[in-house]
Amino acid sequence: MRRIVLWIALLVLGITLAIGSTIVVQQRPVAEVSYVSTPASPAIAPPPLPQPTLTAVPFPQISDKARSLDVPIIMYHDVKPLKDVEWDITPEHLAQHFQTIQEKGLTPITLAQLIDHFQTDAPLPPKPILLTFDDNYLGEYRYAFPLLKQYNYPAVWSVHTHYVGSQAGKPKATWEQLREMVQSGLITVASHTVNHLRLDTLSPEKVDYELTESKRVLEQQLGVPIQYFTYPEGDYIDSVKHKIAAAGYQAALSMSLDARVERVANQSDDVLSIMRFGQSRFEEIVGTIDH
Ligand SMILES: [Zn+2]
Secondary structure, three states: OHHHHHHHHHHHHHHHHHHHHHHHHHHHHHHHHHHHOOOOOOOOOOOOOOOOOOOOOOOOOOOOOHHHOOOOEEEEOOEOOOOOOOOOEOHHHHHHHHHHHHHOOOEEOOHHHHHHHHHHOOOOOOOEEEEEEEOOEHHHHHHHHHHHHHHOOOEEEEEOHHHOOOOOOOOEOOHHHHHHHHHOOOEEEEEOOOOOOOHHHOOHHHHHHHHHHHHHHHHHHHOOOOOEEEOOOOOOOHHHHHHHHHOOOOEEEOOOOOOOOOOOHHHOOOOOOEOOEEHHHHHHHHHOOOO
């Protein structure tokens, strides 16, 4: 009898344990499901939609496809009612350029858009053109910046840091004025070195200084990353391209004192020697755009 009672007791205990463990096993997935099925909090963002991936060509190349779309870059210097030199422009003449850009359906783009297009074939808006202003003249701030705001056109400002705010000779814009332009969202500031000296006349150490110190000061004063460089005093220099890249710049604007060398940006050697047209050729260049 005792043995039977013992067997029954063991049987009851076994059944109890079996049921208990089944409940435990069943509760786990239920608990997980109930956690997952809780309505998503509005703070949790939906998963990002898949984006087409654009493959970049190796730096500093320009993609073959991008070479087929002509993008002129116009280079301006001082804007003055009475021109000092031939490459200055009057405010009235600059306003005519902007009017022409609008009438011809051209779209001023940013340098970032152009570099993205050069490296990944990212599409550009219709009839793209890039406007650039060199040497940070006060006349550029006084006359070109209000026009850019009026038309909502972006532009590049190439600034040599040693001359910011200088009133000697042709006056230059101040840090405060530069900050105002950057904060407008229309102006991309590029480094134009510290002292505006031809880089192939300097020692390697001085080239490094001109490249890195100008970037450091511009970033400190303006609070934005400085990603682009503009060669001072003429054409690009092959021997310093690697230094420009090493200093952290993603692209460099060039020019030529020989109008025959000027060409559309997409025909430049690479993104460290991007060619521009002097503004005196604006009507000629814009007249040829028909795409
Ligand atoms: Zn310059």
